[in-house]
Amino acid sequence: xxxxxxxxxxxxxxxxxxxxxxxxxxxxxxxxxxxxxxxxxxxxxxxxxxxxxxxxxxxxxxxxxxxxxxxxxxxxxxxxxxxxxxxxxxxxxxxxxxxxxxxxxxxxxxxxxxxxxxxxxxxxxxxxxxxxxxxxxxxxxxxxxxxxxxxxxxxxxxxxxxxxxxxxxxxxxxxxxxxxxxxxxxxxxxxxxxxxxxxxxxxxxxxxxxxxxxxxxxxxxxxxxxxxxxxxxxxxxxxxxxxxxxxxxxxxxxxxxxxxxxxxxxxxxxxxxxxxxxxxxxxxxxxxxxxxxxxxxxxxxxxxxxxxxxxxxxxxxxxxxxxxxxxxxxxxxxxxxxxxxxxxxxxxxxxxxxxxxxxxxxxxxxxxxxxxxxxxxxxxxxxxxxxxxxxxxxxxxxxxxxxxxxxxxxxxxxxxxxxxx
Amino acid sequence: xxxxxxxxxxxxxxxxxxxxxxxxxxxxxxxxxxxxxxxxxxxxxxxxxxxxxxxxxxxxxxxxxxxxxxxxxxxxxxxxxxxxxxxxxxxxxxxxxxxxxxxxxxxxxxxxxxxxxxxxxxxxxxxxxxxxxxxxxxxxxxxxxxxxxxxxxxxxxxxxxxxxxxxxxxxxxxxxxxxxxxxxxx
Amino acid sequence: xxxxxxxxxxxxxxxxxxxxxxxxxxxxxxxxxxxxxxxxxxxxxxxxxxxxxxxxxxxxxxxxxxxxxxxxxxxxxxxxxxxxxxxxxxxxxxxxxxxxxxxxxxxxxxxxxxxxxxxxxxxxxxxxxxxxxxxxxxxxxxxxxxxxxxxxxxxxxxxxxxxxxx
Numbered sequence: 001x002x003x004x005x006x007x008x009x010x011x012x013x014x015x016x017x018x019x020x021x022x023x024x025x026x027x028x029x030x031x032x033x034x035x036x037x038x039x040x041x042x043x044x045x046x047x048x049x050x051x052x053x054x055x056x057x058x059x060x061x062x063x064x065x066x067x068x069x070x071x072x073x074x075x076x077x078x079x080x081x082x083x084x085x086x087x088x089x090x091x092x093x094x095x096x097x098x099x100x101x102x103x104x105x106x107x108x109x110x111x112x113x114x115x116x117x118x119x120x121x122x123x124x125x126x127x128x129x130x131x132x133x134x135x136x137x138x139x140x141x142x143x144x145x146x147x148x149x150x151x152x153x154x155x156x157x158x159x160x161x162x163x164x165x166x167x168x169x170x171x172x173x174x175x176x177x178x179x180x181x182x183x184x185x186x187x188x189x190x191x192x193x194x195x196x197x198x199x200x201x202x203x204x205x206x207x208x209x210x211x212x213x214x215x216x217x218x219x220x221x222x223x224x225x226x227x228x229x230x231x232x233x234x235x236x237x238x239x240x241x242x243x244x245x246x247x248x249x250x251x252x253x254x255x256x257x258x259x260x261x262x263x264x265x266x267x268x269x270x271x272x273x274x275x276x277x278x279x280x281x282x283x284x285x286x287x288x289x290x291x292x293x294x295x296x297x298x299x300x301x302x303x304x305x306x307x308x309x310x311x312x313x314x315x316x317x318x319x320x321x322x323x324x325x326x327x328x329x330x331x332x333x334x335x336x337x338x339x340x341x342x343x344x345x346x347x348x349x350x351x352x353x354x355x356x357x358x359x360x361x362x363x364x365x366x367x368x369x370x371x372x373x374x375x376x377x378x379x380x381x382x383x384x385x386x387x388x389x390x391x392x393x394x395x396x397x398x399x400x401x402x403x404x405x406x407x408x409x410x411x412x413x414x415x416x417x418x419x420x421x
Numbered sequence: 422x423x424x425x426x427x428x429x430x431x432x433x434x435x436x437x438x439x440x441x442x443x444x445x446x447x448x449x450x451x452x453x454x455x456x457x458x459x460x461x462x463x464x465x466x467x468x469x470x471x472x473x474x475x476x477x478x479x480x481x482x483x484x485x486x487x488x489x490x491x492x493x494x495x496x497x498x499x500x501x502x503x504x505x506x507x508x509x510x511x512x513x514x515x516x517x518x519x520x521x522x523x524x525x526x527x528x529x530x531x532x533x534x535x536x537x538x539x540x541x542x543x544x545x546x547x548x549x550x551x552x553x554x555x556x557x558x559x560x561x562x563x564x565x566x567x568x569x570x571x572x573x574x575x576x577x578x579x580x581x582x583x584x585x586x587x588x589x590x591x592x593x594x595x596x597x598x599x600x601x602x603x604x605x606x607x
Numbered sequence: 608x609x610x611x612x613x614x615x616x617x618x619x620x621x622x623x624x625x626x627x628x629x630x631x632x633x634x635x636x637x638x639x640x641x642x643x644x645x646x647x648x649x650x651x652x653x654x655x656x657x658x659x660x661x662x663x664x665x666x667x668x669x670x671x672x673x674x675x676x677x678x679x680x681x682x683x684x685x686x687x688x689x690x691x692x693x694x695x696x697x698x699x700x701x702x703x704x705x706x707x708x709x710x711x712x713x714x715x716x717x718x719x720x721x722x723x724x725x726x727x728x729x730x731x732x733x734x735x736x737x738x739x740x741x742x743x744x745x746x747x748x749x750x751x752x753x754x755x756x757x758x759x760x761x762x763x764x765x766x767x768x769x770x771x772x773x
Contacts, residue, residue, distance in 0.1 A: 045692060047671035072688050073689040074686060075564065076723055077572060079573065080722075143652075146656075162652070162657055256509070263512050264512065381483040383541075416645075420563060564688065
């Protein structure tokens with residue numbers, strides 16, 4: 001395939017790799033078509049660790065006139081793949097969408113299945129889910145902080161953040177056997193009960209983490225270089241942010257008070273006392289600072305949840321939909337029959353549609369699930385926050401310089417697996 | 422200034438746009454309002470702007486393909502498109518649903534109401550083949566620009582490839598010359 | 608270290624073959640291309656960061672430019688849209704170049720057997736080492752890299768001359 005730029009015999013048209021410049025008429029300003037501004041291709045492979053994102057920039061000198069994001073380089077067809085799997089087995093595929101916070105994806109899909117079936121979740125499972133979700137949030141924000149600081153030139157933060165992340169990944173390994181893609185949260189509850197090594201490890205983490213957050217804050221929050229590079233950059237007004245579909249910390253940095261954990265609480269979030277940080281200016285610094293405060297708030301929630309984990313079953317007792325725990329298989333004939341049916345054929349869900357949204361570390365992740373009446377779903381659609389944020393990136397980046405663009409991409413916290421699914 | 426109390430969207434719609442509602446469905450505490458596709462944009466604007474409703478956030482636009490089920494009274498066409506709306510003030514959600522036929526899958530675009538609909542509708546065009554009239558940028562977003570077909574339709578196959586085991590390795594490598602070129606073991 | 612013999616007592620001179628010396632140089636500082644695609648990239652970053660440090664194997668820097676790197680760790684699922692990009696990057700690397708397919712998706716398509724994912728990156732580029740896992744633990748990746756080092760240490764002079772070196 002022609003990979004180099006060559007003029008062909010069409011008058012005035014140059015063939016580039018992904019289509020002629022003429023195709024961009026209407027998307028970029030008219031000055032690009034005459035060559036007054038420069039069309040620069042940034043990506044899909046570029047030294048910013050956010051994944052395979054391609055940005056087509058129209059530059060007037062150093063200033064960005066138009067920014068056209070091009071995604072799809074990580075589109076895996078997860079939604080169509082789930083249509084050919086039973087509901088319980090599809091949970092493993094959802095892990096791999098937003099790979100920095102896999103528990104959130106599991107939770108939103110499990111909650112959609114539970115809403116479709118009318119399945120209950122016992123209180124113990126709800127508390128365990130909250131602990132997992134908040135640990136996931138801290139782990140995701142650690143990677144965000146490390147890579148954002150790395151892009152802006154602060155490399156030591158990257159190493160510190162990944163050191164803490166190792167502690168969290170060890171805890172996930174204790175729970176689910178795998179560091180990242182645990183598939184621990186399933187419809188009806190969680191996969192297995194808390195092993196006895198988990199709570200001491202969690203206690204150790206909760207003890208040492210506040211001092212570490214102080215370290216990160218000491219490095220960046222009042223750093224004059226950091227403030228110069230981030231204040232006043234990428235400002236988004238609240239109404240514009242809502243109209244563009246932004247959610248999560250990116251929206252709260254503009255001052256809009258919307259956190260799904262407070263507005264429409266799920267999995268027992270109404271029982272915990274925590275604050276929701278809001279920003280004022282909607283610039284890169286506010287988006288950064290909102291997430292820094294969220295570290296401490298998540299830690300608060302974990303401490304409250306740890307103190308009173310209720311006893312009882314760790315998954316729903318409804319054996320029509322939820323497989324029995326292994327220990328029961330040796331004692332009860334019905335348990336063996338249910339186990340057999342659920343793992344070979346699976347359960348059937350009604351021919352209805354539901355929509356469930358939760359607060360992932362990036363924003364509102366929503367799962368639209370439509371059953372068939374059979375054992376496999378008719379349609380699963382995930383509304384992922386990174387998809388909306390990348391589409392908003394084009395508007396936010398206008399008028400800034402390329403060096404600022406790196407900061408803006410980092411502050412919006414996109415994950416390409418989340419956006420492309 | 423007084424903030425209006427929350428009103429029932431179905432009641433207000435019936436009062437001001439009575440021919441816009443085909444039927445209303447309730448399932449698992451969710452309300453779905455089915456509207457004809459020509460009136461979708463008017464209904465969405467009504468939901469966004471009316472005092473008492475103020476659904477000012479577009480959460481999601483999802484498309485469903487009902488192939489190969491035959492059309493029923495509840496699902497008259499092949500494609501269904503759902504707009505999930507959320508009201509920050511009254512803290513509640515609603516779904517506005519419309520149907521598009523197989524031979525003419527066109528729906529007017531909602532980008533005039535919320536710019537967030539831009540990429541969501543592009544994805545539906547890319548994956549399901551439902552065209553949104555008046556869309557400012559109708560290109561594919563997730564698949565390569567020269568891809569043929571719409572992957573999420575139910576009649577498009579998954580694209581499953583035969584898994585390579587030792588008994589069929591030679592046959593599979595006949596179809597994949599570049600995989601055979603780099604192999605150092607048999 | 609290969610074939611080393613020390614003559615001349617404590618003059619501090621060792622002798623070895625040319626192959627051993629060149630291969631030792633190549634394994635000692637093999638610079639990876641900064642190429643992470645999906646979830647395996649996060650584990651690759653974790654391997655590079657504290658706790659499992661890749662700098663002790665000479666891979667301190669990730670070069671962003673393919674022309675300056677030796678090793679391409681394909682970390683993550685390669686989709687059909689990304690495949691020409693992978694091939695273009697591989698073509699730009701100067702030999703000696705090595706490819707390590709990290710994770711199940713890069714080795715064989717992984718969990719995804721569908722229209723969008725290339726079933727194994729070896730359909731596009733020749734691969735030296737496959738590391739299994741979804742995602743592989745950092746220790747697994749380091750084992751894969753050390754296996755690659757073993758392979759490089761076994762390379763022969765004749766391969767360089769006849770152009771079999773990739």
